[in-house]
Amino acid sequence: MAERPAPLHAADKLTFLLALVPYLIDQVRVTVDEAAAHFGTTPERMRQAVELIAMSGTPGADGTYTHETLFDIDWDDFDERGIIRFRAAPMEEKPRFSTREAAALLAGLQRVAARPEFAARVDIVELMAKLARGATGVPAPVAVRPAEVAAMHATLVEAVASARRVRIDYVTTRGEREMREVDPISFDGVDDAWYLRGWCLTRDAERTFLLDRMASAELLGPAEHHEAGVAGDELFQGASTDERVTLRLPAAALPLIADYRGPDDPVRIEGEHATVTLRIAHSGILGRIAARLAGGVEIVEPASARETVAAWARSALAADDGGSAQETPSADR
Incomplete structure (x- = not known):
């Protein structure tokens, strides 16, 4: 004999009904x-x-319920054929995410789905599909990449995820194309x-490679297991060849460049502003920092x-105006 589910408490019943109504509307016929x-x-x-x-619905202007303001079930289908279908559902204004909100959530879910530990989670893909359907408009494409x-x-x-060595065809920051074998961390x-x-x-050292500079990747x-030389939440490790760049920005914006700061990078806070010196492996990072801070940073x-960021801004403006100038993709370490 199948085990009967435990009775629902009042709060659980409400949650169940709140989830059931949009489900039935979305399914149309189930x-x-x-x-x-x-x-x-x-x-x-x-x-x-x-x-x-x-027996539920939305009250009219006078606060009373009428046939037009209640959920109307097709009782013939329900009683005779066991099918649930609404003839009318008084939910003209369904709560929905805006297009921008849906796009932001989709971008976050795409990043989560790309993590090895979530690679096999089908429910993430289903949630992304539901978000796209539930937005007020079609969300703008996010994280769209060429097939290769x-x-x-x-x-x-x-x-x-599988701890396998990978061979990459990589273009270095000096424009040199090399085959590298890497044990991923x-x-x-x-x-x-x-x-x-x-x-x-190839270098017998820990390195970081930019996906956009890879021509191919082969498992x-x-x-072999290698201990990371950089803390788990730090992406980059400084090298003796790095250029030191001093920035001035609002102190409240320091968390926005946390991914680029090393534990030993000096920072000085004066009032509402901060001056920080970063170690930059190549100039392409400066454009990303400038974009992240949206005009709130000064290259000291x-x-x-300063000229690199100015050139990056001119290139971005030209591209926005339909010009042919585009920022050359660049890589890290």
Whole structure:
């Protein structure tokens, strides 16, 4: 004999009904058994819930309920065929996410889904589909990449998840194309960029590689274990060849550049502003920092860094105006 579910408390009943109504509206036509299976309850309890919904609705302007303001169930379908279908549902203004809100949530879920530990979670994909359907408009495309980049992204996620060595065809910051074999440590995103951190067998040292500078990625055999030389929440490790760049920005904006700051990078706070010196492996990072701070940062020194950001801004403006100038993708370490 199947075990009957425990009785619901008042708060649980309310939560159940609040979830059931939009589900039935979204499904349009669903059997009692299907709805019961979806919510993990019995057909008998589902029938009782539908009958309760039929006595609910929204009051009219005078505060009273009429036939037009109640949920109207197709009782013939319900009683004779066990099918739940609304003839009318008094929910003209359904609460929905705005297009911007849905796009932001989708971007966050895409980043979560890219983490190795969540790679097999089908429910994340289903939630993303529901968010897209539930928005007031079609969400703007986010994190859209060419097919070959998406394939490499999937390969690197698998490499980290399965602890497998990977061979990448990589273009360095000096424009040199090299084949590297890497034992992956992590694969992380910063803004719209993705970085593979791992032990580079070619250099016999820990390195970080920008996905956008990879021409290909191929899984090899099992990787050897290497202890990360950078703390788990720090993406980059300074090198002796890094350029030091001094920035001035609002102190409240310091968390926005936390991904680029090392534990030893000096920072001086004066009133509402802060002056911080970062170690920058290549000039391309400056454009990302400027974009993240949205005009709230001043490049104090060196002069070459100021010119780099000015050139990046001119390139962005030209692209926005339909010009052909575009920022050249650049990589980290």
